[in-house]
Amino acid sequence: MSKRKQIAIYGKGGIGKSTTTSNLSAALSDLNYSVMQIGCDPKNDSTTTLRKGKPIPTVMDTVRSGSNKLDNLVFEGYNGVHCVEAGGPEPGVGCAGRGIIAAIELLDNNGIIDDIDPDIVIYDVLGDVVCGGFAIPIRQGIAEQVYTVTSSDYMAIYAVNNLFKGILKYSGSGGALLGGIIGNSISKISQKEMITDFSEKTETNVIEFVPRSSTVTKCELDGVTTIEGAPDSEQAEVYRQLARNVINNKDSYIPKPFEAQDLADWAASWINNLLKEEKIEHDGIRSGSGEGI
Amino acid sequence: MVENNLETAKETAVTDPSIHVIEAPRYSCALAGVYGTVLGLYDAVPLLHSGAGCGVGQLFGLLYGGGQNAGGDFGGTATPCSCLVEEHVIFGGENKLGNLVDSSIDLLNAELFVVISGCVPSLIGDDVDAVVGEFKDKAPVLHINAPGFKANSYEGYELFFEGLADQLLTEKPVKKGKVNILGVVPYQHIFWKGELKAIKDLLASIEIDANIIFTEYDTLEKLNDIPAAEYNVVVSPWNGHRAAKKLEDKFGTPFISFPGVPVGPKQTSEFLRELSKALNTYSDKVEKVIGKEERRSYRLLEYPGDAIILVRPHSYFAVAADSSTAVSLTKFLTNEIGYLPDIIQITDNPPEEFREAIVREITENLETGYSPDIIFEVDSHKIRENFKDRPFLFLFGSSLEGPIAMSDFGALSVTVAFPSYNRMVLVDNYVGYDGGARLVEHVVTTFAGPL
Structure with missing residues (x-):
């Protein structure tokens, strides 16, 4: 690769962001790319499945210890993926957003990413864009493409819409643009349709749908990615396809987020559809998705 | 609906200085x-x-x-x-x-x-x-x-x-004749130290025991004694009001408020009368003190009479000061020296609900047919603009106006309000019977001499 590709992955907490990101990193490394994954979440559990379930010391741990030793911030994971965790304060104290800013500044100012010179850097960022700190990876000069992971849950889409507002805000000043939506935990056709419709209404695109799968859960419990734990599974192929799509995706969008009330109105119509579908299923009539667990 | 919201937003932008850029506000955070x-x-x-x-x-x-x-x-x-x-x-x-x-x-x-x-x-x-x-x-x-x-x-x-x-505070048995003084804000009111002591001494002369809280030792004892007061006495049109309300809610201490510290004989006599009446201690003895002090201080004010009447009689004056200082000085200069209030700029951003009373306190208590323009403004640039092309000869403001008062406005100036970088204040203040005389000293000194 001539130019380093830097992407950020956002999405509501618990939606499968770190799972998707780690599988994406693993799949990219299988495609012979040098990958660095930077977890931007004070829980510092972004890269654990790349490290056989073992946590790593965080950038913030180093800051806190007052150590000037910056050679123990990057740890090797599955197939040579470079793993970094920004880290942050204990729950309920301090400011996690400032922690992310400080960690990224530290990595940047000390040339840590440049020294390793990966082909691809992936920032896995906590939940919603709740404050300026969590918007740092999408601001000028860090990530250039943003992907967002969402299910068809209203609150997950709501978080995506908020992220779009953040991207829109920084788009005029050289910030990252949207690479696409990754639909996750998909088990029904109507869920796909809902996410697709959202992408059309916001003038964006869906780069991949990742079905709900027990293989993912099983591998996570074993402390590994699906790519590592079940390389021959259908699910692993989905992640590999996602990786190829990300590599080939040269498009970037300035999204057109919904206003809050418009989003609620839009979601209401879709949720009725989903409920109707569930009812049909419950009454013994199979839905037409053909996909599922 | 949308239009209404816009209207509201516009109004807020005009009236709330905290949300638009201003030059050199005269307070901090x-x-x-x-x-x-x-x-x-x-x-x-x-x-x-x-x-x-x-x-x-x-x-x-x-x-x-x-x-x-x-x-x-x-x-x-x-x-x-x-x-x-x-x-x-x-x-x-x-x-x-x-x-x-x-x-x-x-x-x-x-x-x-x-x-x-x-x-x-x-x-x-x-x-x-x-x-x-x-x-x-x-x-x-x-x-x-x-x-x-x-x-x-x-x-x-x-x-x-x-x-x-x-x-910290707990309920205390009320001590008859004891009051707390509230509303003089240390440092923001540049004469705070002198004013508090002057008020304490004044009230002592009519046997009211004032807990001035600040500028004295045994601080913890003074603080713990706050709930023992019969009254909280607030000497500002808005500072100390929230504090007094809190003490009333918590300890049932009633409060009486005055629109500013009493400056000169008229305000001081009224202060002593009103307060002693509230405390049910008003008597011939209080009137005797008032009579003696008025006689003494008006005799004292004979001395600057020639300087004022022969050199700068009935001069227009301007004020740029916090509410309390602006109210008290304007009343004294108008009612006791015979000067004419031209423009009064209130610089401490009093909450909206106090503003009407501040304006009324100035306009309704002046013994002159002349009514000043009263402007609430915290932006130093706008304050300067408002002072341009006015007839005033004296400017009672801060060190933001003092050095340019003559060149920009053709006025002599006395620093009486925050910020006061060009005047050190330790004991100086204008409170009480002698306070008025002290202000006259400072006014006359601006134009007297040099030889």
């Missing part, structure tokens, strides 16, 4: 107000839970501006501060604060410790109450949450008293 207030208490230590710049900034911005004063034993660079840096922003500053409180209590010989939380701990949500709570057995220690962005320094004074009432 909430933290500064609490800081100045605590420094006004002798043997009380402010502990700043903030970045290092907050304290140093207030040394220059509040203390020096308040009559070129330093901060005393625990002010300025002697103020303990948690000096928060990025590490504390990310991980919280509670541990560092705990160490600071602990060592301050060990090292400093003081009666009271007041932790003042600034912007950083408020933004990141440090549980400062819990930290401070651990030291309550070791020393009297309070926590006042005062993020700078929440309020201005005048409101910081109120925050201190609200916190004090909730955290």
Whole structure:
């Protein structure tokens, strides 16, 4: 690769962001790319499945210890993926957003990413864009493409819409643009349709749908990615396809987020559809998705 | 609907200086107000839970501006501060604060410790109450949450008293004839030290025992005695009102408010009469004191008579000062010296609900047919603009106007309000029977001589 590709992955907490990101990193490394994954979440559990379930010391741990030793911030994971965790304060104290800013500044100012010179850097960022700190990876000069992971849950889409507002805000000043939506935990056709419709209404695109799968859960419990734990599974192929799509995706969008009330109105119509579908299923009539667990 | 919202937004932008850019406001932030207030208490230590710049900034911005004063034993660079840096922003500053409180209590010989939380701990949500709570057995220690962005320094004074009432004070048997004096904000009212002592001495002359709280020793005793007052006496049109309301709610102490500190014989006599009537101590004895003092002070005011009447009679004057100072000086200069109020600019941004009363207090109590323009303005640029092309010969303002008063407005000036970088104030003040005479000294000195 001539130019380093830097992407950020956002999405509501618990939606499968770190799972998707780690599988994406693993799949990219299988495609012979040098990958660095930077977890931007004070829980510092972004890269654990790349490290056989073992946590790593965080950038913030180093800051806190007052150590000037910056050679123990990057740890090797599955197939040579470079793993970094920004880290942050204990729950309920301090400011996690400032922690992310400080960690990224530290990595940047000390040339840590440049020294390793990966082909691809992936920032896995906590939940919603709740404050300026969590918007740092999408601001000028860090990530250039943003992907967002969402299910068809209203609150997950709501978080995506908020992220779009953040991207829109920084788009005029050289910030990252949207690479696409990754639909996750998909088990029904109507869920796909809902996410697709959202992408059309916001003038964006869906780069991949990742079905709900027990293989993912099983591998996570074993402390590994699906790519590592079940390389021959259908699910692993989905992640590999996602990786190829990300590599080939040269498009970037300035999204057109919904206003809050418009989003609620839009979601209401879709949720009725989903409920109707569930009812049909419950009454013994199979839905037409053909996909599922 | 949308139009209405726009209308409301526009109105807010015009009336609320806190949301649009202004040049040199004459007050600082909430933290500064609490800081100045605590420094006004002798043997009380402010502990700043903030970045290092907050304290140093207030040394220059509040203390020096308040009559070129330093901060005393625990002010300025002697103020303990948690000096928060990025590490504390990310991980919280509670541990560092705990160490600071602990060592301050060990090292400093003081009666009271007041932790003042600034912007950083408020933004990141440090549980400062819990930290401070651990030291309550070791020393009297309070926590006042005062993020700078929440309020201005005048409101910081109120925050201190609200916190004090909730955290330290307990009910006390009421002592007859005892009052607390509220509404003189240390440093923001540049004559605070002299004014408080003058009020105390005045009230002593009619046997009212005034607890002036600040500028005296035995601070803890003075503070604990606050609920023992028969009345809280507020000497400002808005400062100290929230504090007095809090004390009324909590301890049932009624309060009586005056529109400013009493300046000169008329205001002072009225102050003594009204207060003694409220306390049911009004008697011939009070009138005797008033009669004697009026006779003495009006005889004294004969001396500058020639200078005023022959050299600068019936001069127009302008004011740029906080509400309390503006009200009292305007009334004295108009009603007792015969000067003409041209334009009064109120610079302390009083809350909306107090403004009408401030205007009424000035316009309805002037013994002249001439009514001044009264403008509430905090922007120093606009204040200067408002002073242009006016007939006034004297300007009673701050050091922001003093040096340019003659060149820009053709006026002689006396610094009477914050900031006062060009006038050191220790005991000077204009309160009481002699206070009026003192103001006349300063007015005449601007044009008398040189040979």
